[in-house]
């Protein structure tokens with residue numbers, strides 16, 4: 001399977017940020033992995049048009065479960081697709097925390113993504129308290145069970161394991177801890193969707209940066225990364241792309 005370097009810009013970026021995208025495309029015309037940037041919704045259309053014809057894919061950061069309707073402020077999966085997106089992140093821990101998103105809602109969003117022809121990047125991960133209580137596998141297992149869209153395949157699903165306490169903190173689990181969770185998730189996926197599970201990209205996310213990317217990518221069952229802060233600059237994200245392509 002081709003590995004995936006995915007960047008989540010979160011609530012960062014304005015029209016001027018297109019220069020970072022152009023630099024990334026110029027530096028990695030034929031990367032050895034898939035490259036995805038998920039800018040804020042305001043930039044999806046512009047960035048998709050800049051990326052057209054290149055190896056870079058553009059995604060959204062969230063979508064509503066419905067395709068259209070009276071939902072002020074929301075963006076639907078067909079709208080993202082229409083704007084040129086190929087992927088959408090659903091269930092990021094910041095949305096679960098800031099907007100009270102449940103597994104059931106995340107699943108509905110992921111199903112909306114699939115229905116619109118987008119790849120769903122489903123995020124799961126334990127809090128620090130849950131890890132300290134020894135509940136990591138129980139938590140991520142039940143999040144996976146509850147958030148997985150019906151009809152998931154290797155082609156339309158990516159799962160991102162992002163420990164909440166590792167996001168934006170500079171802290172990461174040990175390599176053995178990442179290996180334990182990814183192995184567990186692969187097996188759980190196998191139980192849920194059978195042989196397709198082998199081809200589903202399992203991303204690690206949480207304080208991935210150029211200096212730790214190579215060692216994280218060497219962990220078995222890690223098929224790429226979902227990168228926050230270090231995806232905002234082409235040089236940093238490019239270094240992560242290079243580590244994944246090696």
Ligand code: 13P
Pocket residue numbers: 008092162166167168169170205206207208226227228229230
């Ligand atoms: P950081 O890479 O900034 O820790 O963020 C990770 C993340 O939340 C990506 O979705």
